[in-house]
Amino acid sequence: MTSAALTSRVGAASAAPTGGAPAPRKPGGIRRRDRVVGLLAVLPAFLIVVGFMAFPVGFALFISFTKTNGLTYEWRGLDNYIALFNDPIVHQVFLNNLKFLISVPLVIFAALIVSVLLFERVRGWKFFRVIFFLPNVLSVAVIGIMFRNAFGYYGGVNQALAVFGIEPIQFFTNGGTAIAIIILALVWSGFGYQALLLLAGLTSINPAVFEAAAIDGAGWWKRLWYITLPNIRRVLGFVFIINVLYTFSSLFGFVFVMTAGGPGFDTTTIDYLVYLRAFSSTNLGSGAALAVILFLFIGILTLIQNKVFKLQEED
Amino acid sequence: MAVVEDDVVVSKRISSSRTQWPIFIALVVVAATIVYPLYFVIITSLRPNADYLQDPFGLPGEWTLENYLRLAETYGVGQAFLNSMFVSITSVALVLVLASLAGFALAxxxxPGTKYITATFVSVMLIPGPVLIIPIYLMLARLDLVGTYWGLILVYVATGLPFATFFLTLSFRGIPDEVIEAARIDGAGFFRIMWSIIAPMGSSGVATLAVLQFLGVWNELIFAFILIPEESMRLLTPTLASIGERFLTDQPLVSAGLFITASIPLILLAFASRYIMQGLQVGVSR
Structure with a gap:
């Protein structure tokens, strides 16, 4: 094989669109065998994913149209959905989820500050990067219980307040403070990772822009406001959307270990209500319908995200 | 994939040494908000409850491993730790094997139908966990797998595979076709190529994936709680959750449980942070 042919093939391979098969170039027999072998290699993973992720979504849809205890299914059409839309608990829980959205600007603000600090690459910034990533390797069970402990009756926060002569506060018997503490746990566990996402966005800004600004005498704050922020608005948008998705679909762990949804339903979120309906009521259909609504909601958010990003990539 | 560190020199030049110190101090302060709570947990876990209540913020007047021993002997945390280890290692091993096969083939x-298969893997990644709870529970109940580790492992493998396959397809694509072609001409078959070319050349990607998947399974709570109702078979995270609920007044005991659960992820972060950070890069490009 000549080196020219070699380089052209390497070029073709690296230029191939993602997801495309390598260009056909082998004799038919080998190629047919490759197709069979390739298919057999993909098949186990594909079947498991279809069977235990894609199929369950369809199954959930079916369950949502029935009244069921898991053994017998009674077709009820849209009854479960209509009941949900008229259920005051569902209304309250949806409002709770909206309250948790307060965490989004807080996380992003903290992440932004940290990413800008990291971007200066002061001595030891790589070490700090690992530290900020630390909450991300911990289980929500660990983080949740840690915060629940810290704000518990005998926890560190009340002990610290006692030093100033303040009576211990029952943070978890009041819906407002309980939500505030879950939000605090969310911010604590999320800002580091998102700072690293934003940092990746910052790094992709052409350094020449900064140099030019610096030569023109723009100070640190001016550079931050006029160059850094406008240039990472795409990543900021991405981080915003993943945070919103997270508050609607992944608070289960925190709620489960910190408040169990209480007091009353004050800290129950939609995903926690799905669990409550599934395992403490006689009708699984209701829980499934709620899950389907959640799925649609998240699907729509994701579509909006994709659209927005496409548009921004074009400008 | 571009590595972040490339333009260190450039930005060093921009920020003058005058601005370096305030930024360093600010970073230390932020880092302290993360490290201090963990330090507090570790210190608290090493003292008796009475000692904690006397002076929670000082150093312990009495150091003890009593809390750990009590958890292991009386509350089955040792067994739960081993259960979690077994389920995590088995799930990760299965994911790695299946995703390597699929990733190599797709790359x-x-x-046939590569586009549709890849699209399936990518789109199921968007399924929110809560949607799966009810149908998965009913399906596994029908298969008699509720209350067994194999049911749980199956769920972890299924939920881990989409990202794993996607990730390995990307990283195997970087292996030059010529190497594979040469091996083929030498008569190497599919498994021979997997073992002696893909495995060593893609080892960094596989290691990254192994660490990420292990963390995911080790830390998982919902399915571990729902699918293993039998208390003696419980994994670590549900055990920790129930201990946290029962011993509100015994902070040192709960802290010991927290540290046991957090220890493995912390060790992984300490020794494999390179791989974890690499995985992060891919997470961004996704």
């Missing part, structure tokens, strides 16, 4: 072989 290097003319699999």
């Amino acid at each position: 290097k072989l003319p699999v």
